[in-house]
Amino acid sequence: xxxxxxxxxxxxxxxxxxxxxxxxxxxxxxxxxxxxxxxxxxxxxxxxxxxxxxxxxxxxxxxxxxxxxxxxxxxxxxxxxxxxxxxxxxxxxxxxxxxxxxxxxxxxxxxxxxxxxxxxxxxxxxxxxxxxxxxxxxxxxxxxxxxxxxxxxxxxxxxxxxxxxxxxxxxxxxxxxxxxxxxxxxxxxxxxxxxxxxxxxxxxxxxxxxxxxxxxxxxxxxxxxxxxxxxxxxxxxxxxxxxxxxxxxxxxxxxxxxxxxxxxxxxxxxxxxxxxxxxxxxxxxxxxxxxxxxxxxxxxxxxxxxxxxxxxxxxxxxxxxxxxxxxxxxxxxxxxxxxxxxxxxxxxxxxxxxxxxxxx
Amino acid sequence: xxxxxxxxxxxxxxxxxxxxxxxxxxxxxxxxxxxxxxxxxxxxxxxxxxxxxxxxxxxxxxxxxxxxxxxxxxxxxxxxxxxxxxxxxxxxxxxxxxxxxxxxxxxxxxxxxxxxxxxxxxxxxxxxxxxxxxxxxxxxxxxxxxxxxxxxxxxxxxxxxxxxxxxxxxxxxxxxxxxxxxxxxxxxxxxxxxxxxxxxxxxxxxxxxxxxxxxxxxxxxxxxxxxxxxxxxxxxxxxxxxxxxxxxxxxxxxxxxxxxxxxxxxxxxxxxxxx
Amino acid sequence: xxxxxxxxxxxxxxxxxxxxxxxxxxxxxxxxxxxxxxxxxxxxxxxxxxxxxxxxxxxxxxxxxxxxxxxxxxxxxxxxxxxxxxxxxxxxxxxxxxxxxxxxxxxxxxxxxxxxxxxxxxxxxxxxxxxxxxxxxxxxxxxxxxxxxxxxxxxxxxxxxxxxxxxxxxxxxxxxxxxxxxxxxxxxxxxxxxxxxxxxxxxxxxxxxxxxxxxxxxxxxxxxxxxxxxxxxxxxxxxxxxxxxxxxxxxxxxxxxxxxxxxxxxxxxxxxxxxxxxxxxxxxxxxxxxxxxxxxxxxxxxxxxxxxxxxxxxxxxxxxxxxxxxxxxxxxxxxxx
Numbered sequence: 001x002x003x004x005x006x007x008x009x010x011x012x013x014x015x016x017x018x019x020x021x022x023x024x025x026x027x028x029x030x031x032x033x034x035x036x037x038x039x040x041x042x043x044x045x046x047x048x049x050x051x052x053x054x055x056x057x058x059x060x061x062x063x064x065x066x067x068x069x070x071x072x073x074x075x076x077x078x079x080x081x082x083x084x085x086x087x088x089x090x091x092x093x094x095x096x097x098x099x100x101x102x103x104x105x106x107x108x109x110x111x112x113x114x115x116x117x118x119x120x121x122x123x124x125x126x127x128x129x130x131x132x133x134x135x136x137x138x139x140x141x142x143x144x145x146x147x148x149x150x151x152x153x154x155x156x157x158x159x160x161x162x163x164x165x166x167x168x169x170x171x172x173x174x175x176x177x178x179x180x181x182x183x184x185x186x187x188x189x190x191x192x193x194x195x196x197x198x199x200x201x202x203x204x205x206x207x208x209x210x211x212x213x214x215x216x217x218x219x220x221x222x223x224x225x226x227x228x229x230x231x232x233x234x235x236x237x238x239x240x241x242x243x244x245x246x247x248x249x250x251x252x253x254x255x256x257x258x259x260x261x262x263x264x265x266x267x268x269x270x271x272x273x274x275x276x277x278x279x280x281x282x283x284x285x286x287x288x289x290x291x292x293x294x295x296x297x298x299x300x301x302x303x304x305x306x307x308x309x310x311x312x313x314x315x316x317x318x319x320x321x322x323x324x325x326x327x328x329x330x331x332x333x334x335x336x337x338x339x340x341x342x343x344x345x346x347x348x349x350x351x352x353x354x355x356x357x358x359x360x
Numbered sequence: 361x362x363x364x365x366x367x368x369x370x371x372x373x374x375x376x377x378x379x380x381x382x383x384x385x386x387x388x389x390x391x392x393x394x395x396x397x398x399x400x401x402x403x404x405x406x407x408x409x410x411x412x413x414x415x416x417x418x419x420x421x422x423x424x425x426x427x428x429x430x431x432x433x434x435x436x437x438x439x440x441x442x443x444x445x446x447x448x449x450x451x452x453x454x455x456x457x458x459x460x461x462x463x464x465x466x467x468x469x470x471x472x473x474x475x476x477x478x479x480x481x482x483x484x485x486x487x488x489x490x491x492x493x494x495x496x497x498x499x500x501x502x503x504x505x506x507x508x509x510x511x512x513x514x515x516x517x518x519x520x521x522x523x524x525x526x527x528x529x530x531x532x533x534x535x536x537x538x539x540x541x542x543x544x545x546x547x548x549x550x551x552x553x554x555x556x557x558x559x560x561x562x563x564x565x566x567x568x569x570x571x572x573x574x575x576x577x578x579x580x581x582x583x584x585x586x587x588x589x590x591x592x593x594x595x596x597x598x599x600x601x602x603x604x605x606x607x608x609x610x611x612x613x614x615x616x617x618x619x620x621x622x623x624x625x626x627x628x629x630x631x632x633x634x635x
Numbered sequence: 636x637x638x639x640x641x642x643x644x645x646x647x648x649x650x651x652x653x654x655x656x657x658x659x660x661x662x663x664x665x666x667x668x669x670x671x672x673x674x675x676x677x678x679x680x681x682x683x684x685x686x687x688x689x690x691x692x693x694x695x696x697x698x699x700x701x702x703x704x705x706x707x708x709x710x711x712x713x714x715x716x717x718x719x720x721x722x723x724x725x726x727x728x729x730x731x732x733x734x735x736x737x738x739x740x741x742x743x744x745x746x747x748x749x750x751x752x753x754x755x756x757x758x759x760x761x762x763x764x765x766x767x768x769x770x771x772x773x774x775x776x777x778x779x780x781x782x783x784x785x786x787x788x789x790x791x792x793x794x795x796x797x798x799x800x801x802x803x804x805x806x807x808x809x810x811x812x813x814x815x816x817x818x819x820x821x822x823x824x825x826x827x828x829x830x831x832x833x834x835x836x837x838x839x840x841x842x843x844x845x846x847x848x849x850x851x852x853x854x855x856x857x858x859x860x861x862x863x864x865x866x867x868x869x870x871x872x873x874x875x876x877x878x879x880x881x882x883x884x885x886x887x888x889x890x891x892x893x894x895x896x897x898x899x900x901x902x903x904x905x906x907x908x909x910x911x912x913x914x915x916x917x918x919x920x921x922x923x924x925x926x927x928x929x930x931x932x933x934x935x936x937x938x939x940x941x942x943x944x945x946x947x948x949x950x951x952x953x954x955x956x957x958x959x960x961x962x963x964x965x966x967x968x969x970x971x972x
Contacts, residue, residue: 026501027462115732115792166967175966177732178909182962185902185955192826192952196819203815210807244470246459250450253419255523256443256471286800293793302459335808342804349797350780353790 034306037298041313048320052090053082055324057331089213091221092280093323093337094316096213097287099228099277101315102235103270104288105295105307109242110266111173117289118274121176121267122183124283126156127275129187131208132194135201145208146220146279150227153275159183161267171263211282211338213323224276231272232312238266239304246302284319284338290345291315293352318345370395370559371416371446371527375425378408378415385411387583388425393527393576398553398560400570403580404604409563410451410531412580416561417448417529429527443471447525449516451532455504461515462500465490468522490521494548510541517545521552528552530562534569542566546573571595571618579603595619649917656914660927664711667934671707672699674942706832709896710934710950712840713829714903716893718929719851719922720886721904722911726858726920727882728788734905735770735890738795738883741899742802743773744891748898749806749821753813759831762824763895770891773798774884782880791883827900827951829937836896843892851885851922858882858920901951903929906958913965932958 054065060078067073068082100118107116118124130152131145139145164171164179195202241262244252249259274288295310322340329335371393378386386408393399393416403409414420416427418434427434434442447468455464468490469483491497494514499507504515513533520528530549534542550573552558564570570577571591579586579594581603587594596619600608606623613620672684677698679687687699717735724733735741747769748762755761773795781794806825810818823830857878890904911924936953944953 026460113730113732114789115730115737115796117796120732163963163967174731178966179963181732181905182902182959185905186959188901189952189955189959192822193948195822196826196948196952197946199815199819202819202822206807206811206818210804210811240470240473243467246454246456247464247467248450248452248454250414250419250448251453251467251519253439254417254443254448254450255467256438256440258439289796289800300458302456302463336811339804339808342800346797346801350794353793353797354780 030300034299034310037310038313041310041317044317045313045320048317048324049090049094051324052093052320053086056081056086056327057334084217088218088220089216089323090320091218092216093213093320095221095225095228096277096281096284097316097319098312099231099273099280099315100284100287100319101291101295101311102232102308103273103277104292104315105304105311106235106238106242106266106270106273107288108292109304109307110245110263110270111177112246113173113177114293115289116177117285118270118277119184119283119285120180121270121274122156122160122180122187123153123271123274124278124285125184125187125191126159127153127278128205128209128283129191130155132191132201132205135204135208136194136198140204142215143217143220146224149279150224150275153278154271156183156187157267157271157275176267207336208282210336211284211341212336213281213319214334214336216280220280224280227272228276231269231276234265234269235273235308236305238262238269239308242266242304243302281319282338284341286338286341286345287315287319290349291318293349297352297355368395369393370430371561372428373412373416373425374428376412376415376422376427377424378411378420378422384423385583386415389580389583389585391416391578391585391588393559393561395527395559396553396557397575398550398573399562399576399578400574401561401563401578401580402565402567402570402603403586407580407603408583409580413448413529413531413561413563414450417446418442419448419450440471443523443525445525446527446529447520447523448529449520449531449533451535453516455512455515457505459504460500461496461502461504461507461518462487462491464504464515465496465518465522468519471523486522486524490518493521493552494518509536510538510544513537513541513545517548525558527559527561530560532563532565534564534566542569549573567595567621568613571620572613572616591618595621653915653917656911656924657927660914660924660931663931664927664934667931667938668707668711671710671934671938672703674938675703701834705834705837706829706937707934708837709832709840710829710937711930712837712844713893713897713900714907714930714933715848715926716840716844716889716929717900717903717933718907718911718926719848720889720893721906721929722908722920722922722925723851723854723858723882723886723889724904725908727861727879727886728792729862730788730792731909732905733788733792733795735886735894736899736905737799738777738792738887739773739797739799739802740770740795740887740890741894742799742806743776744770744894745825745899746802746805746809747772748824749809752821752824753809753817758820763836766898767891767895769802770887770894773802774887774891777883777887778880788879791879823949824898825951826949827898827954828949829897829933830949840892840896844889847885847889847892848926850881851889854878854882854885855920855922858922862918862920898949898951900933900954902955902958903932906962907932910958910962910965 054060054062058081060082064078065082068079072079072083103118107118107120108114111120127149130148134144134148139148160176160180160183161171163183164175167175195205241257244255244257245259245262253259291311291314292307294314295307299306299310319337319341322344323337325344326335326337326340369392373389373391376386376389377384389412401409401412411420415422418439421435429437429442429446466487469486472483473479491500494517496514496518499511504512507515513536517533534545537545546569549560549562553560574591576588577591577594578588579599586603587599596610597608600606600610600621608621608623611620611622669681669684673679673681675698679695679699683695684699687693687695721734724735724738725731744766748766751757751762751765776798777791777794781790810821813821861875861878907929908921908925911921911928915921915924932954933950936957937950939957940948940950940953
């Protein structure tokens with residue numbers, strides 16, 4: 001292994017350097033591909049947003065939609081529909097989809113388990129239980145559900161983390177997953193008891209549970225947005241930690257990562273993101289499962305910053321596309337976005353799986 | 361490095377106890393790692409070699425005693441700062457599926473990069489040098505799982521080199537390698553030691569190689585240091601009998617002049633030989 | 636590096652513990668069975684129950700043999716099927732989160748059964764048949780998607796999740812668009828209940844298990860090797876993709892059969908294997924122990940659901956509430972590695 005010939009290859013200087021070595025040809029190709037993917041995802045997202053504003057049960061011409069946004073006329077019904085119905089649900093879809101997708105990347109990375117979805121930590125179950133209890137006690141507006149769901153999600157994650165910490169190994173990914181599933185079962189039992197004994201609650205809860213963007217007002221966003229932003233910042237900061245954890249706990253520690261603290265940070269971000277998303281749009285965990293897989297196929301599995309970036313764009317695209325399709329399927333009624341997401345996303349997931357390499 | 365000058369110590373274990381749960385594996389070890397030298401830890405299976413190395417590398421917290429780097433307890437310094445000085449290659453690292461050689465080696469730069477610091481030419485240089493040193497430049501874009509065992513081991517060593525540590529700890533780096541690749545790898549580490557003055561500490565199984573490459577040999581027995589010193593002084597029949605329960609003759613290695621252990625088994629002992 | 640490494644059975648302490656665990660579980664099954672036959676509006680003593688079982692005519696005979704026994708036996712069969720099915724999935728796919736719920740079998744069965752109930756207005760045997768069909772259909776779909784010159788655990792699990800979400804959204808669609816009372820009936824079925832137990836149902840499920848369980852036992856050794864990784868299993872003379880394909884097939888069939896009889900009883904298939912493994916503590920798949928844990932979980936939960944709670948609830952509510960703390964407690968007590 002004498003260092004005879006190969007001098008350091010020429011480096012591409014000046015160009016924006018990727019977090020890879022930024023020198024070999026393969027790496028350069030990968031970078032070009034990643035940039036192309038990001039541009040494509042941006043376009044897709046823009047398209048989804050435009051569709052979400054333009055299409056719905058009520059036929060509104062694109063020109064009218066544009067005028068409604070830039071120069072609204074008070075009392076114009078078309079403008080009212082765009083501004084009060086379509087803009088809010090578009091924004092809520094943007095935030096919810098992005099948060100679910102980012103949470104999915106983090107969870108799959110930290111557990112090294114490609115089937116981890118945001119339901120894993122008992123977050124969905126906790127949020128659902130809180131909403132059920134709230135409905136049973138008389139709450140009946142989405143606005144009230146948001147706080148209950150968020151509180152339920154955070155509480156659930158705390159309980160799961162605490163219980164997992166009691167185990168001999170501490171809160172490792174496997175114990176977290178098992179305890180999370182156990183907690184979910186427990187919460188589901190409680191939910192079922194309520195639903196089987198109280199028809200009114202079942203009537204309300206079933207439509208919340210499938211997940212939807214309908215009837216969301218803009219007032220929902222301001223209280224939730226700070227948590228989402230904090231979650232995304234934490235996620236980006238923790239991305240290199242996830243890269244290192246992928247090499248095993250020992251190597252990560254040898255690289256100077258505080259494994260326990262890094263994991264806790266990631267989980268905190270997951271709770272913030274997931275709790276916010278669940279409270280906004282209901283438990284549409286599938287976004288958080290399928291989008292990271294898609295992103296891995298597109299930009300490679302090994303750089304969590306790219307994964308996060310692409311997922312933040314693809315998540316809302318998927319959720320908004322599902323919402324628009326749901327609106328167009330059966331006007332004047334609509335099919336909830338949460339249902340359409342599964343119908344759209346499952347074939348994508350199956351195709352990725354079928355294609356071969358599943359990267360975790 | 362002149363072996364005559366007394367070596368200063370940057371990494372030092374003081375009464376270190378290490379264990380898993382109730383079970384103590386390393387039972388009060390004092391060890392001064394000579395700076396700028398190659399230290400090799402040997403011992404029978406279960407003697408605590410790997411555990412001691414994990415303790416020295418901050419992967420395991422001593423239950424009693426302490427490990428100090430430059431006079432400060434390892435656990436009192438930020439891990440990232442420690443990782444810039446002290447690298448460790450554990451026995452069973454995981455290569456994520458599909459990762460390329462270059463990307464894996466680049467991970468070694470982790471301790472040198474802040475959360476939001478961009479990749480710069482220092483990082484790129486370190487990675488390029490590490491790849492060149494380990495003869496991997498040609499394979500940079502290959503997937504790690506496509507490589508042979510020997511190449512894969514070199515990738516991990518390259519990652520540790522990209523970390524540019526002043527002290528490098530390796531846990532049985534020659535496992536799964538054939539003899540030629542073992543010698544190759546150890547030569548690489550010796551060069552690194554000679555050219556950059558990197559302090560190397562490794563756990564090895566093969567006693568002849570350990571004796572040849574070590575400046576400082578540490579023999580562990582049941583979690584304690586049995587002997588420590590230059591291989592020529594440490595490795596003798598009595599030491600082998602106690603540490604390994606092995607009856608053996610110690611000859612002089614005709615190539616290097618270091619001790620060469622010839623075990624006396626039950627088979628093929630030459631007729632007329634005193635054994 | 637030899638077979639000895641994975642056959643800790645040679646150590647007497649292990650054998651002792653395995654035997655003790657299995658014996659303890661069987662004893663628990665019998666004790667719960669005794670309780671199940673004794674408790675009810677018409678309380679019986681142990682003597683009366685035994686008498687009824689050996690054929691004493693009298694009022695106790697009808698209560699025990701015609702009313703209580705079929706329910707208990709159905710619980711045993713369902714618990715056994717779910718427990719073994721979960722262990723098959725988790726060990727063959729090498730993923731502690733794999734279970735019929737995760738792989739879509741429960742959702743497929745639910746979608747079919749709920750559709751029968753809500754769209755067709757049928758119940759009882761029609762739902763049973765639909766559920767079995769839905770579960771098996773999911774299995775077929777899984778193979779169609781995931782099988783490609785053999786298959787990896789990952790690919791199976793991910794395909795299953797995709798299918799699970801798809802079927803789940805069908806259920807969601809049906810539930811949100813039906814009358815609330817019908818939705819409640821559907822929810823009861825999806826929680827899992829032994830309410831429709833009868834000797835006829837036992838006579839259908841029993842023979843199915845009689846075929847499937849011995850096949851699972853045949854696979855046990857192969858699964859044991861699969862734990863060591865595909866390469867090692869292959870080097871020891873087992874074709875990993877065949878073992879895995881067979882285990883998943885059996886798991887799907889067992890779960891479908893049990894789901895058809897009682898609905899997707901929550902948490903049993905997921906929790907039985909991890910609980911059994913932690914009781915055994917020797918790193919073997921523990922198919923038999925998983926089955927027994929499943930039996931104890933289902934039958935004990937049914938006793939609780941019927942007799943100890945103020946209102947009569949479906950057994951699936953109690954399995955989750957009872958199984959979850961047990962699993963968490965075991966995790967807290969023991970190292971998982």
